[in-house]
Every structure is written in structure tokens, then in C-alpha cells.
Amino acid sequence: MASSDSPARFESRGPTVPQAGLEATSRSLIRRRVGTWTSDRVARLVFIWPAISVVLFLSIFPLVVSLYLSLSRLQLTSSGIKIDFRGLVNYQSLLTGTEQSHFLGVFRTPSPLGWAIFTGVGLLAAWGLVSSVRGRTSPLGLVLRAAGALFLLAITWLFVESVFAPGGRPGALFVTIVYVFAGMGLQYLLGLGLALLVTQRLAGRRLFRIVFLLPMTITPVGIAYMFRMLTDTGKGPFVPVFDALGLQDFTWVNDPWGARIAVMIGDVWQWTPFMFIVLLAALEAQDHEIVEAAHVDGASGWQAFRYITLPAILPVTTTILLIRMIEAFKIIDLPNILTNGGPGTATESLTLEAFFDWRTLNLGRSAAVAYLLLIVVTIAAVAYVNLVRRRVTTNA
Amino acid sequence: MRNGWSMRGAGLVASLSLIVTACGTAATPSPAASTPASVPPASAAGSPSAAAQNFAGVTVNVLTFTGPQIAEPLQRRGPDFEKLTGAKINVVTVPFSDLYQKILTDISTGTNSYQAFVFDPQWMGDFVAPGYLLDVSDRVKSDPVLKWDDIGPFFRDFSATYQGKVYTIPLDGDFHMVYYRTDILQKDGLKPPATWDDYLAIAKAEQGKDLNGDGQPDYGSCISMKRNAQAYWFIYSIGGAFIQTQGTGQGAFFNTDNMQPLVNNDAFAAALDIYKQMLKYAPPNQINLDVGDTRGLFTSGRCALSLDWGDIGPLAVDPATSKVQDKVGAIILPGSKQVLDRSSGKLVACDATTCPNAVDGINHAPYAAYGGWSGAINAKIDPKIQDAAYAFLAYMSAPEQSNTDVTIGKTGFNPYRTSQFSDTSLWVKSGMSETAAKNYLGAIQASLQSPNMILDMRIPKTQQYQQVVLDQAVAQFLAGEIDRDAAMKQITDGWNAITDQEGRDTQLAAYKASLGVQR
Numbered sequence: 072m073a074s075s076d077s078p079a080r081f082e083s084r085g086p087t088v089p090q091a092g093l094e095a096t097s098r099s100l101i102r103r104r105v106g107t108w109t110s111d112r113v114a115r116l117v118f119i120w121p122a123i124s125v126v127l128f129l130s131i132f133p134l135v136v137s138l139y140l141s142l143s144r145l146q147l148t149s150s151g152i153k154i155d156f157r158g159l160v161n162y163q164s165l166l167t168g169t170e171q172s173h174f175l176g177v178f179r180t181p182s183p184l185g186w187a188i189f190t191g192v193g194l195l196a197a198w199g200l201v202s203s204v205r206g207r208t209s210p211l212g213l214v215l216r217a218a219g220a221l222f223l224l225a226i227t228w229l230f231v232e233s234v235f236a237p238g239g240r241p242g243a244l245f246v247t248i249v250y251v252f253a254g255m256g257l258q259y260l261l262g263l264g265l266a267l268l269v270t271q272r273l274a275g276r277r278l279f280r281i282v283f284l285l286p287m288t289i290t291p292v293g294i295a296y297m298f299r300m301l302t303d304t305g306k307g308p309f310v311p312v313f314d315a316l317g318l319q320d321f322t323w324v325n326d327p328w329g330a331r332i333a334v335m336i337g338d339v340w341q342w343t344p345f346m347f348i349v350l351l352a353a354l355e356a357q358d359h360e361i362v363e364a365a366h367v368d369g370a371s372g373w374q375a376f377r378y379i380t381l382p383a384i385l386p387v388t389t390t391i392l393l394i395r396m397i398e399a400f401k402i403i404d405l406p407n408i409l410t411n412g413g414p415g416t417a418t419e420s421l422t423l424e425a426f427f428d429w430r431t432l433n434l435g436r437s438a439a440v441a442y443l444l445l446i447v448v449t450i451a452a453v454a455y456v457n458l459v460r461r462r463v464t465t466n467a
Numbered sequence: 468m469r470n471g472w473s474m475r476g477a478g479l480v481a482s483l484s485l486i487v488t489a490c491g492t493a494a495t496p497s498p499a500a501s502t503p504a505s506v507p508p509a510s511a512a513g514s515p516s517a518a519a520q521n522f523a524g525v526t527v528n529v530l531t532f533t534g535p536q537i538a539e540p541l542q543r544r545g546p547d548f549e550k551l552t553g554a555k556i557n558v559v560t561v562p563f564s565d566l567y568q569k570i571l572t573d574i575s576t577g578t579n580s581y582q583a584f585v586f587d588p589q590w591m592g593d594f595v596a597p598g599y600l601l602d603v604s605d606r607v608k609s610d611p612v613l614k615w616d617d618i619g620p621f622f623r624d625f626s627a628t629y630q631g632k633v634y635t636i637p638l639d640g641d642f643h644m645v646y647y648r649t650d651i652l653q654k655d656g657l658k659p660p661a662t663w664d665d666y667l668a669i670a671k672a673e674q675g676k677d678l679n680g681d682g683q684p685d686y687g688s689c690i691s692m693k694r695n696a697q698a699y700w701f702i703y704s705i706g707g708a709f710i711q712t713q714g715t716g717q718g719a720f721f722n723t724d725n726m727q728p729l730v731n732n733d734a735f736a737a738a739l740d741i742y743k744q745m746l747k748y749a750p751p752n753q754i755n756l757d758v759g760d761t762r763g764l765f766t767s768g769r770c771a772l773s774l775d776w777g778d779i780g781p782l783a784v785d786p787a788t789s790k791v792q793d794k795v796g797a798i799i800l801p802g803s804k805q806v807l808d809r810s811s812g813k814l815v816a817c818d819a820t821t822c823p824n825a826v827d828g829i830n831h832a833p834y835a836a837y838g839g840w841s842g843a844i845n846a847k848i849d850p851k852i853q854d855a856a857y858a859f860l861a862y863m864s865a866p867e868q869s870n871t872d873v874t875i876g877k878t879g880f881n882p883y884r885t886s887q888f889s890d891t892s893l894w895v896k897s898g899m900s901e902t903a904a905k906n907y908l909g910a911i912q913a914s915l916q917s918p919n920m921i922l923d924m925r926i927p928k929t930q931q932y933q934q935v936v937l938d939q940a941v942a943q944f945l946a947g948e949i950d951r952d953a954a955m956k957q958i959t960d961g962w963n964a965i966t967d968q969e970g971r972d973t974q975l976a977a978y979k980a981s982l983g984v985q986r
Contacts, residue, residue: 144968147571147575147593147596147597148597151575151576151577152575152576169957169960169961169964172949172957173939177949240948240949303752304751304752305750305751305752319751320751321751322751322752322755324752324754324755325751325752325754325755325946327946327947327948410755411693411694411695411696411755412694412695413693413694413754413755413942413946414754414755414942414945414946414947414948415694415939415942415943415944415945415946415947415948415949416939416942416943416948417946417948427695427935429568430564430565430568431567431568431930431931431934431935432567432568432571432572433931433935
């Protein structure tokens with residue numbers, strides 16, 4: 072049926088067909104073509120739009136509404152909720168206003184160590200830019216990298232002014248950054264160490280594979296309560312130990328860095344298993360013949376690890392670090408339950424600050440904190456993907 | 468490239484989840500009120516006696532804070548009320564820090580999943596204006612079971628009333644007092660503290676001594692200082708004596724001329740200094756202790772002094788938990804011999820002019836902190852359920868139940884009825900000695916009858932002034948994050964920001980009105 076209506080057939084019969092018949096056939100053909108096109112289009116719409124609607128409803132719509140909320144103030148009225156547009160007031164409050172010390176911190180002149188860190192990061196950024204100029208980076212890429220370097224320098228400067236400065240104090244943004252990068256580094260090192268241990272032919276390694284995974288299966292709130300009990304030097308199960316160490320009058324939660332370290336220990340305990348299980352899979356997927364060949368050629372254990380194993384697991388490493396980084400920026404359960412954000416506001420993360428604002432119905436500022444977190448996470452993730460992960464995967 | 472974009476997308480979606488969670492509820496438009504707040508009660512004319520009404524098939528969800536205090540008596544007496552009336556009482560609890568927004572979001576979004584609330588009457592400014600609470604003025608005055616006139620005038624006219632109408636039924640009476648160990652002070656030849664300097668001196672003398680005979684060193688003073696809990700009132704228990712001198716109508720929170728906060732002066736600085744010094748004579752983790760923790764420490768004999776509401780009195784006689792039975796004294800909040808000169812912001816000596824209400828040259832300003840847990844009814848629900856909710860709250864507050872509950876420490880309910888102050892047999896029956904009962908009730912009555920009593924803040928956004936701004940700044944100060952001057956500036960700026968946001972004149976009028984209550 073279809074072949075009789077094909078254009079080629081129609082054209083070949085053209086000269087012998089009367090004019091009226093030709094017009095009728097032509098109209099019929101156009102109708103069928105339009106019908107086919109229409110039905111295809113309808114089919115596409117039917118199949119695609121439900122998915123798009125879900126995405127729009129679940130992601131884009133809340134994103135837009137949240138943006139509007141972050142520029143607004145909520146009021147309760149007799150008919151419900153009234154939202155007043157207030158411009159950038161919430162952002163101004165967080166970045167330069169009354170909430171600046173809470174969100175960004177208190178800034179003072181950096182110590183020599185702070186200056187050294189800032190100089191080091193500055194040199195690193197300069198080296199990256201020079202490498203880009205010497206390489207085949209496009210002009211747009213250069214502009215973006217220059218902007219990224221400036222952003223990095225600005226964040227680093229604020230970081231050293233608040234953390235590595237006498238009298239300074241980090242706000243929720245930099246406390247979150249410390250949680251993310253210190254926690255992620257420790258989790259990776261511990262996870263890799265455990266994975267390497269379990270790949271050895273040790274007795275009971277199957278049992279340890281399961282045991283090492285257990286913390287990841289416990290709900291974060293449960294872990295927070297558990298660590299709250301464990302770190303209590305007054306009435307926790309480790310009281311005899313703390314007493315024996317002369318720490319009965321010590322409390323983790325009175326000291327800002329003690330409390331932050333307690334939160335990080337809980338976080339490391341919870342998330343090291345994630346690093347462990349993925350790295351274990353990567354290590355076991357490695358071609359052992361290459362390692363054995365290296366040993367036969369006289370390579371030491373460290374050399375085999377450094378030059379064969381580590382490059383082999385590097386693509387996996389970059390992926391899990393990216394996943395953990397994005398996840399870690401949203402830390403809330405541990406500081407909320409373990410320290411209640413205290414002492415003072417010392418252990419508050421960005422998400423916890425947003426939660427506290429939300430809990431007091433300051434939805435505008437809560438949304439503003441969430442948006443600033445979104446911006447930080449997006450920049451960190453994009454920079455990581457562009458500067459680290461793509462390079463590693465390309466080389467691999 | 469695909470990987471890069473997918474990872475970026477993952478980051479985007481993951482970050483958005485927070486925003487969605489945080490904002491989804493509030494973004495929901497609220498339907499108009501189905502029932503106006505001022506609808507006359509169905510049974511207002513008749514007696515709403517619980518036993519006389521049939522509420523079979525009606526369920527009342529009562530929202531309050533996580534127990535055991537406050538929730539315990541509601542949960543214990545709910546089944547009894549059901550047997551009487553047929554109404555099922557379902558007590559839902561949330562942490563104290565969540566209670567305010569839980570009530571507001573439930574009603575403002577039209578969810579109305581809770582029909583009654585047992586909450587802080589200080590928050591009425593935010594609940595009454597939008598019409599969320601049922602006016603029960605007519606009901607309470609005509610209810611023979613409730614015995615409204617037996618409720619202390621302060622609790623009737625201040626805690627329960629807003630702009631001349633009654634919106635809550637008192638279940639609890641709240642004042643801050645100082646508790647001390649009578650045996651320890653007597654042994655060491657010390658008198659109960661009359662000033663805050665005395666308090667610090669006693670705490671210092673007792674710190675590190677074994678106060679309960681277990682061979683372990685104990686603490687001079689135990690005060691809850693935890694952030695996001697119920698601790699943020701205590702700073703005003705200390706500061707009040709320095710700030711308010713001319714009687715209740717003067718107010719302790721704002722200058723009644725211009726609504727400027729009274730927290731950036733030498734008086735509040737002195738209070739902050741005293742508050743921080745208390746950390747030296749306290750459990751090491753005091754800044755992380757809630758009131759439940761400090762009460763447990765005091766009744767287990769580990770503290771010589773404590774600052775608390777009326778709960779420690781009944782808790783101290785509970786044989787199951789207390790090691791200090793008949794060893795506890797209570798006294799009106801200590802005072803100060805120096806007070807604030809509001810024109811200069813400096814401290815001046817107490818004399819007949821500066822402290823007209825002083826006793827022995829000491830200005831006391833007992834603080835009616837919180838105002839007492841009170842029950843209110845959702846104005847936007849079916850009238851039949853409103854009737855059942857009202858009947859339950861009236862049943863809880865009726866002397867038959869209340870006179871027992873206020874003598875049980877774990878209820879969290881403290882005396883608020885005239886009969887509860889006059890009849891010491893109630894307290895003796897609960898295990899208190901006659902002397903201890905008179906001492907305990909005397910301390911509350913001394914506070915209640917003081918002409919210089921501090922009325923707690925009760926204006927729109929009270930919760931933000933106190934539970935957000937004050938609580939955070941004091942917590943940061945105690946933790947050493949900010950110094951004293953920075954804390955005072957932070958509170959001043961934060962309070963002024965809220966005042967300006969709400970309208971300075973409006974807030975000033977509301978504050979003045981809250982101070983004009985006759986007792």
C-alpha cells in the first residue's frame with residue numbers, strides 16, 4: 072500500500088494522468104503526509120511531555136518559587152500566607168548585614184599561616200591560568216577560568232581571614248567547607264586503607280567487608296545520637312575511660328573546634344564505608360597480572376601501588392570524590408543532633424542554618440541560604456569536573 | 468562532556484532538594500478560613516461540662532511539645548476524658564523549637580490537622596491577628612466546671628487574654644525562682660542569695676564539694692543554657708533586676724518612648740557578665756544542658772543552687788528520683804543594689820528614687836517567664852470538634868484534675884489557681900512537708916505579688932525576638948564566639964530589624980498594651 076503512494080511512482084505516472092485526477096491525488100498525498108507528520112508529533116508529545124511535566128513540576132517550578140521566596144518576606148494573614156517581594160534584602164542580610172557573622176564569619180587580619188595558605192592558593196591559581204594560556208584553551212575557556220580563579224582567591228581570602236586569623240571566626244559557609252574537604256579527605260584515605268587491607272589474603276576478610284559497611288546502613292540521626300552519647304564525658308558509656316584520662320571536666324561541645332571535630336568524626340565514621348566499598352570494587356577489578364609482572368621485575372609494594380594501582384583507580388576516585396563532595400555540602404543531621412549547631416553557632420552548616428531559618432518561618436532567608444549553597448555547590452562541582460575529573464579520565 | 472553535564476545536573480538536583488523541602492509547605496496557598504474566628508460557640512450558652520456532653524466519634528488532635536512534661540498529663544487524662552464524653556484525645560508532640568512553626572504552618576496552610584494546642588501564650592500576638600485561635604471569652608466565664616474565677620488574676624488577664632478577649636485556658640503557672648539546698652547552706656552557714664553577687668558567692672563556695680555523699684565533686688550552680696531549647700529566658704531573670712525598677716508598667720524589654728531595645732547598656736552588660744561567670748561554678752557541659760538535664764542534676768543532689776520555673780519543687784519530693792527530699796528551698800529571684808539609669812545607660816545606686824520598690828536596698832524584678840503552658844483551640848475547624856477541644860482543655864484545667872497535676876513534678880504544670888496557693892494540704896498530700904510547701908508557694912506568691920514583676924514579652928514576632936535573636940546571641944556569647952559588647956549589639960540590631968520590619972509604631976503600641984494589663 073505504501074509503495075503505490077510513493078512520490079517516485081507518482082512522478083513517473085505524471086504525464087499520463089488527467090489534470091483533475093492529478094490535483095486530487097496531490098491533495099490526498101499532502102493530507103496523508105500532514106497526517107503522518109501530525110501523528111508523529113502527537114506521539115512525541117504524548118511520550119515526552121509527561122516526563123517533562125514531572126521534571127518541571129519537581130525541579131524547575133520549586134526552583135523558581137524558591138528564588139522568588141528568597142527575594143520575599145512571608146507574612147501570616149487571616150486568609151493564610153502573604154508573600155511580599157523585598158528584593159535582595161535577604162541576600163544583603165546574609166552577605167553584608169546582620170547575619171554576615173553567622174553566614175560568612177568574623178574577619179580579622181590573617182596570621183602568617185593564613186598568608187602562606189593564601190599565597191599558595193594564589194600561586195596555584197596563577198599556574199593554572201598560565202598553563203591554560205600556553206595550552207589550547209579557547210578565549211571563552213580562558214575567561215571562565217580567570218573568573219573561577221578569582222572566585223577561588225576571594226573564597227580563600229575570606230577563609231583565611233576567618234579561620235587563620237586571631238580573633239576571626241568562621242561562619243556557616245566556611246564551617247561547611249571544612250566539613251566537606253577535611254571529611255572527604257579522611258574518608259578517602261581511610262576507605263582506601265581498609266579496601267587495601269581487605270584485598271589482602273587475611274583471615275576473616277569476608278566478615279570485615281560486611282562489618283565495614285554497617286555504618287553506612289544506619290540512619291544519620293541514629294549515628295548522631297550515638298556519637299552524642301559516646302562523646303558525653305559526664306554520663307556516657309566511656310565515662311570510666313574519660314575519668315581515667317583525667318577528662319571528667321572536659322567536654323567536646325564547649326570548644327568550637329572540639330565540637331566541629333566531633334561532628335567530623337561522626338561523618339567520617341558514617342561515610343568511610345562508601346569510599347571503602349567503591350574502592351574495593353575498583354581494586355578487585357584491577358588486572359592483577361600487571362602488578363605481579365611488576366613484582367617479578369623487582370618493583371616494591373609501594374612502587375606497584377604508586378605507579379600501577381593508584382592510576383588504575385584514579386577515575387573511580389575522582390567520581391566518588393565528586394559524589395561525596397556534593398553530598399557533604401548538605402550535611403545537617405550530625406550537627407543538628409550531636410551539637411545542636413553549638414557551641415553558639417560554631418558547628419552550623421549551611422543546610423542547618425537554612426533549616427533553623429525555616430523552622431522560625433523565615434522562609435525568605437532560608438531560601439536565600441539554600442540558593443547561596445546551590446551556587447557554591449554548582450561552582451565547586453563544575454570546577455572539579457573541568458579541572459580534575461575530565462583531565463584524569465582523558466589521561467586514563 | 469556528557470559525564471560532566473550529568474554530574475552538574477546531579478549537583479543541581481541534589482541542591483534543589485533542600486529548597487524544595489524547605490519551601491514546599493509554605494508555598495502552598497492557603498484556603499480562606501472556613502469558619503470565622505468569632506463564630507459564637509455552639510454550646511456557649513449552656514454548661515460545657517465535659518461529663519454532660521456527648522462527643523462520641525469526635526477525635527481531637529492536641530499538639531504540644533515533646534514530653535514527658537506537659538504531654539504526660541494530657542496523655543494520661545485523655546482516656547479518662549474519652550470515657551466521660553466519648554471524644555478521643557490524640558496528643559501529638561514535637562520538639563519545643565518546632566512547636567511555633569508547626570502550629571502556624573498547620574493553620575495558615577489550611578491543613579488543620581490539629582484541633583487544639585498547648586503552647587506558649589507569648590506567641591498569641593502572631594496567632595490572634597490572623598484569626599487562628601478561637602475566642603473562648605464567653606465559654607470560660609459561664610463554665611461552672613472550669614471555675615474561671617479561681618484562676619489567678621495574672622494568668623486570667625495576661626496569660627489567657629489578648630486585646631481584651633480570652634483565647635487560651637491556663638494549665639500552668641510560670642515564674643522563675645532560685646532553688647537552693649537548705650541542708651548545704653545551713654551546714655556552711657550561708658544565707659539564701661538576696662542578690663546575684665550572693666548567688667555567685669554561694670556557687671563559688673560550693674563548687675567542687677561533694678553535695679550528695681557519693682564521693683564525687685559536685686556543682687555550685689546548675690542552669691540550663693542550651694540553645695534552641697527553653698533556656699533563653701534565664702538571661703532576663705538576671706538582667707531584669709538591673710533594668711526594671713519603677714514597677715511592672717515600666718517594661719524591661721523596650722523603651723516605651725521609642726521601642727529601642729534595653730539590651731545595649733551597662734545593666735544588660737552586668738547581667739551577661741554574671742551569666743558567664745556562672746559557667747565557672749557549673750557542670751562542664753552546662754551550655755548544652757536543657758531544663759530537664761539541670762532538674763535531674765539538682766534533684767539527684769549534684770547542685771547547690773539552680774534557677775528554674777516552679778518544677779523543681781514538686782520534682783524534689785518524688786521518692787523515685789529525688790535525693791533531696793525536704794532539703795530544697797525556693798526564693799524570689801535575687802536582685803541588685805545597682806540599677807539602670809535609662810537616660811544615660813549607666814548603672815546607678817539603688818535609692819528611694821531609683822528603686823521605689825526595693826526591699827532592704829535591693830531591687831527585685833521577678834520574671835513571669837513564658838506565662839505558663841496554655842491550651843487554645845483552632846478557630847478554623849468544625850464547631851463540634853471545637854466544643855470537644857474546649858471541653859477537654861476545661862477538663863484539664865478544672866480544679867479536680869489541676870489541683871492534683873500541679874503537685875506532680877513530671878507534669879510540668881505549676882500552680883496558677885488561688886485554691887492551689889491557699890490549700891497546702893494538696894502539697895502535703897503529694898509528699899511535701901508543710902514547711903516546704905509554704906516555702907515553695909511563698910516564693911511563687913512573692914513573685915506574683917511583686918509590684919515590680921516583669922511581664923514577659925508578648926507582641927507580634929515575640930518568638931523571633933526571643934527564640935531566634937536573643938537565644939542565638941546569648942549562646943554565641945556563652946560559647947566565646949562573640950564578646951559581651953558584640954552580643955549586646957547583635958541583639959539590639961536584630962530586635963530593631965524585626966521592629967522596623969513589623970512597623971515601629973505598631974510594635975510600640977502592642978508593647979505598651981501588653982504592659983497595661985491590670986493584675
